[in-house]
Amino acid sequence: MKSEREETWVDAFKKGEPRSIEKVITVYGTPLLRSAFLLCGSEVEAHDMVQETFLQAIKSIHKFKGKSSLFTWLYGILLNIFRQQIRKRRYSAFPGDFGDKNSKSGINPEHNLERKREFSRVYSMIQTLSPHHREALILRYYEGLKITEIAEIARVSKGTVKSRLHYATEALRKIMPSDLKHLGHSIANNKE
């Protein structure tokens, strides 16, 4: 949903006002960076992808017609960049540096070590999925987008989105050890 505030930024962004550029990057930069990291599995590559996303957005903001939210439009650019990278590199996953990232993450030392290890295992499993399936999974479960929104961003039909999601979740279930399958239940129960 587009807010009135966003419309004001977009107008200023279109005019190339430096303050609006800063605002858009501050608001959307972090969510995009996190998604980019989930997509490519590399912090360095994720930063490059986000930087390129904003460069392209600044260059082609006149093409933004406001039919979707600015974030959806930016996400579409990011996804295109990710797909281009995949085509260039001809491999499904970037050489991940996600293991190193946690060392500087400032996570509470009292955090349950066991759960931390389990989470890392699940995350590594996500990285083994094909780019299309990983893409669908991230948009659905991380961004929390609806099927129609994913179809719009990924430029595929709703049927394709559902099929990719189904395949991705089934693939995850197959490779996921039984002890991890119960992790979802405990998270859900804790929330309730």
Added chain:
Amino acid sequence: MKCKKYRELIYEYRDGSLSQDIHKEISEHLKVCRKCREIYEREGHLSELLKSVMDRETSSLVIDQSMIRRLKDAKEERKPKIFAWRWIDFILKPISLLIVVLIVFLSVFVIHSSKSKENKMIWLNDRAGVFDLEEDLTLTDPKADWLERRLIITIVDEKQKRYGKIITSKNPEKTIMYWEKMEAKK
């Protein structure tokens, strides 16, 4: 609706993007069908798990100020480049247009002048080229009439005391010329 149909709509059901009737129908079905309910709940649990995992893995990532600075600088650097390109475009377009006009003009001039030269040529059966009439031949009939699309030119050769007759044609091969003695003409 069968279970398979309901399961296909599980994602939209969770999104709340179905019509009220179908949404209600699925809710009722989930209450009575254990298998479909399991699938729905399993999807929910997986969703919770994946969200938590992805949140945790990315929570430390924050866009840094240096990127904002770099992007703002990039925007500033882009401006003169665009201006420079426009300036080159502004200069190059008229120049290239002028060159094209000049080439067209020269081509027309060359074609025209070669045609003019062609018009001055007189084609004879044994010789083709510019025939110098001023030198030793004079046209006896400047009106030179057309006859059946042919131009008949009578020329006088004072030196050799003879008349020449050229019957031209658009086809040079059909152009003929013959000489008559002056006495015979008289």
